[in-house]
Amino acid sequence: MQEKLEKIIHQIVEEGYQISPEALEYLSSLNDVQLNVCLDRILSAAKREDVFVITLPFVKEVLKVEEKKKIDVEKIPARLEIVSSPSTQIELRITSDILVSYFRDKYRKLKRILEMRHTYQNIREVIERKRVGEDAKIIGMILEKRENDDIKLVVEDETGILNIRIPKQNSHLFEEAKRYLPDQVIYIEGKLAEKQLIEAKSLDLPDILPAHKPKGTETDIYVAFISDLHIGHPNFQAESFESFLDWLKNNGRKKVKYLLIAGDLINNPKEEENYNVLYNYLKEIPTSIEVIVIPGETDATLPILPQPPITRNIEKIVKMDNVKVLGNPALIKIHNISVLLFHGLGMERLMEKINLKTPIELAKFLLKSRHLCPSYGTTPLIPHLGDLLTISNVPDIFHLGHFHLVFHDQYNGVHIISSGAWIPSNEKNSNKLPCQIPIMNLKNFEVRILTFAK
Incomplete structure (x- = not known):
């Protein structure tokens, strides 16, 4: 600490200034990296503003250090x-109407999140175009999941049902899809391999950005x-x-x-x-x-x-x-x-x-x-x-x-x-x-x- 105090005093006196005890105490509390940066800024400001004695208020004004106000948390109203x-x-009670309403509302809420970051088609449009090899992008809810050599998903939206294949050769996607579950809502991008089958190239959950x-x-x-x-x-x-x-x-x-x-x-x-x-x-x-x-x-x-x-x-x-x-x-x-x-x-x-x-x-x-x-x-x-x-x-x-x-x-x-x-x-x-x-x-x-x- 004594060595740091001497360094501060030496540098300030050498530039032709004096420093108050309060300012000296404050500067000595800084770590070495902070101190070097702050001293340069303070001395430049002192020269610019024609200051002779470097006081604590001047230091804080230059460094824009705000006084820490002691706030009584007990007096702060809860918000x-x-x-x-x-x-x-x-x-x-569980009825068919309640189940349909639950799954539809879940699908729509999660779809709303996904459609903010993805363009997509509905399943009926993909099926009706019947263009094998064409890119397809859909948002659907998983109805079924089967895992053999590949992972196969059956997904639906409010217009129809499609099959999705995640090939084992796409190891990253395959491992990700292992944790997918029925009723999850997902975004699928891939190519139409058959009339009602998409081979997935990428998958996305609603997630948090x-x-x-x-x-x-x-x-x-x-x-x-x-x-x-x-x-x-x-x-x-x-x-x-x-x-x-x-x-x-x-x-x-x-x-x-x-x-x-x-x-x-x-x-x-x-x-x-x-x-x-x-x-x-x-x-x-x-x-x-x-x-x-x-x-x-x-x-x-x-x-x-x-x-x-x-x-x-x-x-x-x-x-x-x-x-x-x-x-x-x-x-x-x-x-x-x-x-x-x-x-x-x-x-x-x-x-x-x-x-x-x-x-x-x-x-x-x-x-x-x-x-x-x-x-x-x-x-x-x-x-x-x-x-x-x-x-x-x-x-x-x-x-x-x-x-x-x-x-x-x-x-x-x-x-x-x-x-x-x-x-x-x-x-x-x-x-x-x-x-x-x-x-x-x-x-x-x-x-x-x-x-x-x-």
Whole structure:
């Protein structure tokens, strides 16, 4: 440090200037690269403006360094917008009309995404032209998939049905198509090999374009992500959870504006009395913190997607001014940053079907498919007159519960956050450590993992 101070003084005095102690202290806090650049700019400005003493205000004016204002996050009002959430009025009946309406709405929503980046023909036009060898481009929903030497897809749009062949010789396309599922909507480009057969040259899912770049807040505002409390489980880590609440009531309240809870609040849907325990916990949270809650499969609501909000024995929680009880999935905006909350119930079957090894791979696959249940029948799903699981709006943050695993990753600009559990894992050699909380700064999307395990 002494050597750096001497270097600064020597360079400034040699140029015929003096420097105030405050300016000297500030410049000495810079790293060597920053210091060299800043000194050149300061000395040039001093010569230009005929300054004799280099003061801290002058340095900051030249470098356009803004004073960091200490902002009391508790006094900043929450800015919460609920964009979408399943209704409590979900019908369990399935009719042919409902199924047709569900698949048509899913197709149209995903087609709308694809047609913004691709030109295409409808299937009837391709068939009627009957020009074998001609280029063909279509958007369709996969009806069937068969895999032998080649992969064969049967796809349809609202005008007809076509067969698609993905030859094994095209190894990259072949490997990509291995993970395609019935009911996914895809773009296909290829050549008409026969009257009703296209040999594919390229395929595309609705996906998220790499150009997506979320814009952070102007000030440091933090959000905490938790899930899978499993209150009522014999191994629920009550002491650790209370330690987290103590942190929120003290140091945490100075930073955290939002607490997002992604499902499995209690351990057994038949033990609704445990929502009273949850209510007592939520009462401990400062009212300056906005709490958003969605259900999981162990909560007292339907264990199918889309899940309606919890309604049984939760009246006291619903009446809390700083708590919002939503369904699963829920899309919200906090300080104009969009967050998709999703408890991934039943996702293990989907992962097994297409050989996804980790929840990170699953999250990226769902975002790439732009759908939270890409294939009907792979996860518990009740169809509706409209599809409620398409990711029409690209979220800035995708918050995933269910897997009891904490991680932060990114996919094409979307921050993926998985929150852990408050019960220990019973898996051998598991990396699923309980009582860990990802905390994100909405200004720069940096994430820290806090541990409250006792």
